[in-house]
Amino acid sequence: MPDRPTAPSRRAILAAPLALVACRGEAAALAPRADPAALKSGVPFPVGTCAMTGQLADPRWVHLATTHFSQLTPEWEMKMEYILGNDGSYRFDAPDRLAGFARDHGLRLFATTLVWYAQDSAWFKGLDRARFAREYDRYIATVAGRYRGQAVGWDVVNEAVAEDGDGLRTCLWSEALGQDGYMIRAFEQAKMADPEAVLFINDYNLENNPRKGATFLRTVERLLRAGAPIGGIGTQSHLDIEIPAGRTTAFMRDAAAFGLPIHVSELDASLNGERRLDVRSRTQKLAQQQARVTELAQAFSDLPAAQRFAFTVWGVRDTDSWLRRGARDDGQDSPLLFDAAGQTNPMFTALEAGFRS
Ligand code: 9MR
DSSP: OOSSOOOOOHHHHHHHHHHHHHHHOHHHHHSOOSSOOOTTTTOSSOEEEEEOGGGTTOHHHHHHHHHHOSEEEESSTTSHHHHBOTTSOBOOHHHHHHHHHHHHTTOEEEEEEEEETTBOOHHHHTSOHHHHHHHHHHHHHHHHHHTTTTEEEEEEEEOOBOTTSSSBOOOHHHHHHOTTHHHHHHHHHHHHHOTTSEEEEEESSTTTOHHHHHHHHHHHHHHHHTTOOOOEEEEOOBOOTTSOTTHHHHHHHHHHTTOOOEEEEEEBOOSOOSOSSOOOOHHHHHHHHHHHHHHHHHHHHTSOGGGEEEEEESOSBGGGSGGGSGGGOOSOOOOSSBOTTSOBOHHHHHHHHHHHO
């Protein structure tokens, strides 16, 4: 049997959630389910979520995370902001706990992130050129090396493309080591530190903004040509539910052309768009969210088996989401699979439908 199903038609993409509703009845399809079958069961690729140590003592979170998911990404405690102190010291207590939790519960560990424009360091800024490069290498070698044999993959470079998709971001790392240079170097160092891990370049808005998606893929091509050992493509998929049908499928097709494994690395789908005057009902927005999530899951499921690295949802319950913290939190947004009480949202059913179609 071929492992590559034929690509779904645009009509099938549009019809999928509707068909589901027709089959099961609208109320049944959308009603919260307290104890649904495990999301990961019967899905032929790892289904991930993210975690922070603060959640490990919450039995409801642990139940949901270990029942429905088979892979875990530390949400922030394996990043430089946690590991590297202002004096250049390293700390690994929290990331080690998360790695231990994954191991103890039979979950694959995926690690993020080694180099990110958004996380630089006052300590690095004080170093002369030669020391900067040495410490950059040492950071990657130490951190990636520590989880060698545990982490199946790393986001080596995160969010390198400019917000509007016009070129690359300038950051502490690019200024010291060159625009492509800092990325190539990071991949080379990570490869030496953990030769078995799949090394990802990861970014967001790649489907939401086709210009950014194209710049990202051109960057991947250029870095591969320069010899960077990129092993996979990460598309975060913080979905804009307003994008037209077909856009996510188109990006997935373009990304798949490299033949590399693909990771949907941080799916969430906020109900809050940019519209200034939005009179749509919550039901309408949820339907739009479901359609886009089903499309993404279907586009991923349609990849050749060897390219389906994992599909990760960025949090468990709505209230676990970064979108429900601080100034962003409107108390209403529902960007994830489970509500605050741990019952399924319609998005759960939409994801199931995409995985199984
Ligand atoms: O959800 C993450 C949040 O808890 C952290 O405070 C923040 C900074 O580390 O990162 C958030 O995750 C981001 C991810 O690492 C990269 N893409 C965007 C995510 C949401 O901001």
